[in-house]
Amino acid sequence: MPAPERMFFTRIVATPPALDNAAWPADALVLRVAPDEALVVATVHAAAVPDPHAIIEPETGLCGMWIDMAAAMPFLERECDWELPVERPAFAQGAVAGLPLKLWFTHERVLCVVPAPFAVDFAERWS
Amino acid sequence: MHNASLLTHLIRRGQYAAGGCLCLAGDCPHCLAIVDGVAYVRTCQTPHLEGVSVQPHPEGGLPPLESRSDRDPVLARTVHCDAVVIGQGAAGREAANEARKAGQHVVTLDSGDGQDAIGIYPGPLVVARTQAGMLHLYPRNEIVVATGAAEIQPVAPGNNLRGLVTARAAAALASDGIDLGRVVAVGTPPAGLDAVLATGEVVRFEPREDDSGRVGAVVVRDISGREHRYECDTVSLGLGLTPRDALLRMARGMNVRGVGDVLVTPDVPPCPVDGTVCPCSGVTVDDLRSVHARGFCELDLLKRATLAGTGPCQGAVCVPHIRSFLAAQGADPPAPFTARPVTRQLTLGEAAAGAHHVATPRTALDAEHRAAGAHMERLGGWWRPWHYGDVEAEYSAVRIGVSICDVSTLGKMQVSGPDVVALLEHLYPVPIGSLATGRSRYALLLDERGYVIDDGMVCRDEETRFTLTFTSGGSTFAELWVRDWAESLGLDVRIMNQTMSLGAINVTGPRAKELLARAGVESPPQFLHHSAADVAGVPCRILRLSFTGEVSFELHHASADSVVLWRRLMDLGADLGIRPHGLEALMKLRLEMGHIIVGQDTEFNSTPRRLNHEWAVRLEKPSFVGRTAVIRTNKVPLDKQLCMFEMDGEAPAEGATIRTGDEYGGYVTSSTWSPALGRSVMLAWLRVPGGTPGAAGLQVTVEIDGRPARRVETRSFDPEGLRARA
Numbered sequence: 001m002p003a004p005e006r007m008f009f010t011r012i013v014a015t016p017p018a019l020d021n022a023a024w025p026a027d028a029l030v031l032r033v034a035p036d037e038a039l040v041v042a043t044v045h046a047a048a049v050p051d052p053h054a055i056i057e058p059e060t061g062l063c064g065m066w067i068d069m070a071a072a073m074p075f076l077e078r079e080c081d082w083e084l085p086v087e088r089p090a091f092a093q094g095a096v097a098g099l100p101l102k103l104w105f106t107h108e109r110v111l112c113v114v115p116a117p118f119a120v121d122f123a124e125r126w127s
Numbered sequence: 128m129h130n131a132s133l134l135t136h137l138i139r140r141g142q143y144a145a146g147g148c149l150c151l152a153g154d155c156p157h158c159l160a161i162v163d164g165v166a167y168v169r170t171c172q173t174p175h176l177e178g179v180s181v182q183p184h185p186e187g188g189l190p191p192l193e194s195r196s197d198r199d200p201v202l203a204r205t206v207h208c209d210a211v212v213i214g215q216g217a218a219g220r221e222a223a224n225e226a227r228k229a230g231q232h233v234v235t236l237d238s239g240d241g242q243d244a245i246g247i248y249p250g251p252l253v254v255a256r257t258q259a260g261m262l263h264l265y266p267r268n269e270i271v272v273a274t275g276a277a278e279i280q281p282v283a284p285g286n287n288l289r290g291l292v293t294a295r296a297a298a299a300l301a302s303d304g305i306d307l308g309r310v311v312a313v314g315t316p317p318a319g320l321d322a323v324l325a326t327g328e329v330v331r332f333e334p335r336e337d338d339s340g341r342v343g344a345v346v347v348r349d350i351s352g353r354e355h356r357y358e359c360d361t362v363s364l365g366l367g368l369t370p371r372d373a374l375l376r377m378a379r380g381m382n383v384r385g386v387g388d389v390l391v392t393p394d395v396p397p398c399p400v401d402g403t404v405c406p407c408s409g410v411t412v413d414d415l416r417s418v419h420a421r422g423f424c425e426l427d428l429l430k431r432a433t434l435a436g437t438g439p440c441q442g443a444v445c446v447p448h449i450r451s452f453l454a455a456q457g458a459d460p461p462a463p464f465t466a467r468p469v470t471r472q473l474t475l476g477e478a479a480a481g482a483h484h485v486a487t488p489r490t491a492l493d494a495e496h497r498a499a500g501a502h503m504e505r506l507g508g509w510w511r512p513w514h515y516g517d518v519e520a521e522y523s524a525v526r527i528g529v530s531i532c533d534v535s536t537l538g539k540m541q542v543s544g545p546d547v548v549a550l551l552e553h554l555y556p557v558p559i560g561s562l563a564t565g566r567s568r569y570a571l572l573l574d575e576r577g578y579v580i581d582d583g584m585v586c587r588d589e590e591t592r593f594t595l596t597f598t599s600g601g602s603t604f605a606e607l608w609v610r611d612w613a614e615s616l617g618l619d620v621r622i623m624n625q626t627m628s629l630g631a632i633n634v635t636g637p638r639a640k641e642l643l644a645r646a647g648v649e650s651p652p653q654f655l656h657h658s659a660a661d662v663a664g665v666p667c668r669i670l671r672l673s674f675t676g677e678v679s680f681e682l683h684h685a686s687a688d689s690v691v692l693w694r695r696l697m698d699l700g701a702d703l704g705i706r707p708h709g710l711e712a713l714m715k716l717r718l719e720m721g722h723i724i725v726g727q728d729t730e731f732n733s734t735p736r737r738l739n740h741e742w743a744v745r746l747e748k749p750s751f752v753g754r755t756a757v758i759r760t761n762k763v764p765l766d767k768q769l770c771m772f773e774m775d776g777e778a779p780a781e782g783a784t785i786r787t788g789d790e791y792g793g794y795v796t797s798s799t800w801s802p803a804l805g806r807s808v809m810l811a812w813l814r815v816p817g818g819t820p821g822a823a824g825l826q827v828t829v830e831i832d833g834r835p836a837r838r839v840e841t842r843s844f845d846p847e848g849l850r851a852r853a
Contacts, residue, residue, distance in 0.1 A: 006687050013541075013623040036621065053544045053591060055621050060687030061628030078481070081252075081263065083207040098483030115627045116686060117488030117509075125483065 003123040004063035004114055010044040011059035013037050018051035031091055031104060031113075039102075039113075062102075063122075064113040072110045075126060076103070097125040134158045134170040135303050137181065144183055146340060147406055148291035148364060151299050153238050154277040154371070154443040156407045159184060166190035167439055167472035172238055174258075193474075201474070202260035203481025208232045211253045211264050212271040213244045213374060218387025219273030226271075234264055244274075246468025247378040256471065261480040269382045272375045276368035276388040280444045281313075282399040285332030287406065290342035294365035297322075308360025311345055315365025325357050328397050332362065367394025369447045376466035396447050398455035405445035407438020415452050426453060426461040436464055439472055490535035491630050491689035501709060507599030507726075509536040512709040521708035522715050522802055525675050528704040529636035531696050532713060534681060535689065538583065538602025539629050540609065543592040544620035550613050551593060555585060556735070556744040556751045562587045567655045567670060571735060571743050572597075572605065573753030577760055579733045579740070581605050582725050584672060586657050594657075594668065594683075598725050602626045612752070630689035634696065635679040637853070638703050643669075643680060645699040651680055654852045663695035673851035675716040676844065715799045718808050719844040721771045728769060728796040728810050734760050738769050767793065768825060770813045773843065774836035778807035785811055786830040792816075795831060803844050813838065 012019065016035040024030050028042035039059065046056055076084055079097040085105060093102040099118045104111040114122045134151065137143040147157030153172045161182040162168040167190065170181070184190045209231035212223040219235065226233045236242040236255050243256045253264040278293035280286070292300065292307075297317035301307060312322035313329055327347035333356075335343030344358045370389045399412045410433045418432040429435060429449055436442035436449070442464055450460040469478075489510045496503060501512035512533065515521060524530035542550065551559040555570040562568055564587050572581040581601040586594040597605040606624045613620050634642055643651050646663040652671040659668050665688045670681040684692055697705060708716075723729065723738065730737075734757060735744045744757060778798040785792040791814070798809035811831075815824040827838050845851075 011623065011628070013621045015621075037623075051621075053619075053621055055541050055543055055592075055623045057541070057623065057625070057628070058685060059628055060685040061625075078202070078204060081205060081265070083265070099486055115488070116491060117627050118486050120489060120493075121486040 004065040004112065004119050006060055006116060007041070007062055007064040007113065009039040009041055009059040009062060010056060011037070011039055012044060012049055012054055012056050014049050014051035014054035014056075018049050018054060021050055023048045029104065029111075031102060033091075033093060033102060061116050062113050063116050063119040064111055066109045066111050068109055069105075069107075072112070076110070079125070097122070099125065131174050132171050133162065133173040133175045133179065133181065135300070135305070136175040137170065138300065138305055139303075142181070143289070144340075146287040146289045146291075148280045148286060148293060149296050150278055150280070150293045151296040152277065152293075153243075154440060155280060156438060156440040156444070159439055161190055164193050164195065165474055166193070169471075172241065172243070174241065198476060201476040201480040203263055204260060205263045205265070205481070206234060207265045207267070208234045209266060209268045210234070210271065211236065211266045211269075212273060213237075213253070214273035214275060214387070214389070215239070216273060216275050216387060218275075218389075219271070222271040222273055222386050231268065234262075234266075236262075238274075243471045244374055245471045245473065247374055247381065247383060248468060249381065251378065251381045251383065254468070256473065256477055261477055263481060269384065270378065272372070272378075272383060272385045272389055273387045274371040274374060274389050276370045276391050277443055278364070279366040279369055279394060279396050279447050281329050281332075281364050281366060282396070282404050282412065282448045283329045283331050283402045285334065285342065286402050288332050288334055288342040289340055290359075290361050291332065292361060292363055294318075294363050297361065297363035309358070310361045310363055311357040311359040312363040312365065313345065313347060314367070317363045317365070320363070322363055323357060323359070325355065327355065329364070330354055331401075366396055367447075369393040369443075371443070372463075373441065373466040373470050376463065377468060377470075393447060393450075393460075395451050395454060395460050398451045399448045404448050404452075405433070405435035405438065407440055407444070408434040408436075410435040410445065412452070415449065419452075419456065424453070424456070424458075426450065427464060429453070430464055441470055488627065490533055491686040492533045492535065492632075492693055495690055495693055496533065496707075499707065501707075504710070506710055507536055509599055511536060511599075512707070514709040514711045515707055518709070518711050518715075519802065521706060521712035524704060524706045525636045525677055525708055525712065525716055526803065527637065529634065529638040529642045529700050530706060530708045530712075531693065531700075532633045532635065532708050533631075533689075533693075534633045535630040535686065536599035537626070537631055537681075538581075538595075538597030538599065538605055539625045539631070539683060540595045540597070540602075540606060541588075541592065541623045541625060542595060542609065542620055543589075544618070545591060546613075546618035547591050547593060547620050550609070550616065550618045550620050551585060551595075552748070553616065553750065554609065554612060554752055556746075556748065556753065556757070557585075558745060558748060559585060559587075559593075564589060565652070565656055565658060567657050567672060569655075569672075569743065571740060572601075572608070573735070573744075573751070573757070575753055575756060576732070577734050577753040577756030578731065579725060579729055579735065579738055580608070582723075582743075584670065586670060588657075596670075600726050628686060629683050630686040630692070631684070632682045632689070632692060632696065633674075633679055634682060635673070635675045635677045637677060637850070638700075639678045639680055642696065642700045642703060642705065646696065663692060663699065665692040665695075667692075673848075674720075674722055675713065675851075676720040676848075677716075677850050678853050679851065714797065715801065718797055718799045718810065719801050719803055719842065720848075721808075721810070721842040723769065723810065724797070730812065733769070736761055736765065737767055765815055765824075767812050767814045769796070769810055770825065770838045771842060772809045772811055772829070772831070772836045772838055773801075773804065774807050774809075774831060774834055776807065776834060778809065779832045779834075783831050785813060785836075787814075787816060787826045790816065792826065792829055801844070808843075809836075 025042040031039040090105045102113040158170045215237035255262040294317040310322040327349040330346040333344040423432040454460040496512040504513040567586040583596040652658045657670040668683040673679040783795045793812040795811040
């Protein structure tokens with residue numbers, strides 16, 4: 001199993017309406033991790049978010065890896081206390097194997113995102 | 128399942144050697160054995176498999192703790208369902224069928240099938256042990272407990288003999304083809320089994336003449352008080368029922384219901400007169416009388432005083448009799464013990480199944496430190512370099528040349544919004560609104576009681592945007608603290624915790640500016656200023672401050688750039704004698720300056736005055752968290768204060784006791800040998816002796832480790848702080 005690698009996101013904290021109405025880059029993956037926070041796998045410019053006080057920062061403190069669903073589900077089902085979403089695509093986050101994970105489920109794959117300070121532990125626990 | 132149980136197999140083969148009344152239902156401790164190296168296995172609930180190893184528990188002692196490490200880890204499986212039904216007797220099956228008819232996803236558990244529900248936790252979560260590992264069940268709708276009722280065991284002399292069985296167990300053994308010989312039945316007779324009925328209360332069980340471990344007769348007393356002796360091979364005991372309701376009782380307040388016999392009113396047996404009440408802990412009726420006479424008159428007190436009910440059966444055998452005993456002393460039969468998970472013995476492997484140790488985060492430079500030979504420790508909730516092998520050299524690099532330190536673990540937070548000044552004015556005891564853009568200020572964080580909970584820097588980036596820093600160990604709490612106050616005050620702010628996103632490297636030493644200049648920063652910020660600049664090609668926010676006492680620049684940057692920045696700084700400073708320093712050197716540096724670390728040098732009730740940090744609180748501010756408490760406590764005579772001490776010789780251990788004359792005077796919180804001063808320096812809590820309240824009462828000379836130490840009002844090293852501002 002490959003180790004997760006650093007991913008580039010843009011991290012935005014803004015009012016919920018501003019995030020609801022943001023002009024995200026076309027085809028960019030947007031993970032709404034909180035009502036007032038989003039992670040976007042693309043560069044986002046301030047003008048895209050209608051909140052003059054929004055905090056928009058490049059985020060390199062996250063690591064991630066795409067895993068085939070067939071390989072991911074046995075691990076996730078064993079290591080999640082919480083109920084995994086069944087619809088696709090879907091975003092979920094919570095403790096997985098005791099680590100804070102964000103999960104993006106597509107039909108075929110799942111993107112596992114872990115804070116870089118826990119990437120080593122994630123790789124160990126996945127194996 | 129009885130015909131397949133290990134216990135039945137052992138009895139059939141004449142290999143069951145222990146004594147006591149068998150229940151064959153998992154309630155009593157009498158069939159426990161070491162099976163394939165695992166102790167406390169209920170053989171009546173364990174399927175018999177060929178080749179299995181069975182050993183009895185040692186008499187008069189605990190089974191040995193297995194030290195094998197070659198067992199496969201026990202797996203845990205998580206299942207989300209609609210309902211969990213525990214127990215698959217008639218009532219449990221009916222409950223499960225009803226739920227399934229209603230379209231629910233039902234998981235059933237039955238101990239007869241080797242599925243022990245061992246606890247119900249808030250969630251709700253049902254944890255069960257199965258042959259295949261542990262099950263963690265999360266039912267969305269309800270939990271049904273249908274665990275039935277246990278048969279009451281006899282308490283009388285001889286109740287540890289073989290040949291005693293409950294009525295249900297007698298019927299089950301007979302149906303399995305076990306020859307029980309001449310059976311005498313006391314109480315409810317066994318179904319489908321010919322037995323001599325003995326009417327009355329059990330007085331004692333007598334051993335056989337040719338086998339002192341096996342019952343040969345039972346003596347009962349009839350209602351007129353006469354005793355009758357019945358010779359037998361087996362005694363069947365139908366003494367009443369008591370509900371197996373531990374799971375129900377531990378789940379109070381959760382959506383859990385009982386069905387069937389688990390709801391029966393418990394029978395109360397006759398008050399025990401003689402014999403063993405609790406076979407697990409060896410508690411006798413005489414023990415109960417003894418502790419009761421000493422005032423242990425309640426069920427839970429009797430439990431704690433005698434340990435009755437704390438053994439493998441968790442009170443299944445003894446509780447009915449203890450309740451009866453207490454009722455005979457004039458009380459109503461008390462409710463059973465408080466029930467808590469777990470209801471069954473678990474191996475350590477089972478208890479640990481599915482659990483992970485708390486992961487300690489690593490900075491982006493973790494591998495860099497390890498490659499440099501750093502001794503890594505868990506400090507402040509992170510893996511951090513304690514030293515790189517030469518603490519003196521690391522210290523000297525800071526004091527004489529230049530050094531870098533990984534401070535990525537510090538809490539880092541951006542806050543913006545139209546109400547950001549109002550929020551920070553409320554949170555901090557120093558002025559915020561007057562802080563100019565590009566300026567930074569050290570600040571304590573107080574709680575409502577005026578106690579110091581953290582400290583750090585407040586940096587104004589723009590009119591309505593700030594960067595806050597916190598201690599490494601306090602950043603998570605600080606985020607919650609800031610968010611809670613923003614929400615409760617209804618303030619319009621945005622909060623981004625960047626602790627795990629940003630790396631931070633502290634460049635410090637008299638030649639720090641020279642190094643930064645080589646890295647392309649010709650005009651670094653002045654003391655307590657900050658600015659943005661590329662450092663060796665890496666975009667950074669540069670904070671000018673000092674914890675080491677030397678010129679220091681904290682370089683905050685994207686953590687993905689940490690390794691590049693670290694290596695470039697090391698390369699650029701090679702001819703300056705640069706070397707990284709770990710926390711051990713940092714402790715020396717900051718203690719020479721008298722700088723505190725919140726958490727290490729503070730106590731839970733450290734006010735700014737007790738910390739000798741009144742200078743960091745501006746009471747002229749009309750309002751901030753903790754202000755009222757600080758004003759109030761400032762009027763109370765000072766009882767202790769964090770003071771700086773110096774002494775000759777090696778540093779005392781942290782935690783060392785301070786003596787003032789013959790009295791306890793406090794203790795050391797941080798200590799180190801100071802290379803700059805040639806003596807030890809330390810921070811310590813010093814009590815103000817009674818009768819001399821106030822700072823004036825603080826002793827100047829004390830004893831630490833039996834050696835004289837001096838309290839110093841002002842640090843000896845660079846008292847004016849000129850080096851940091853250079």
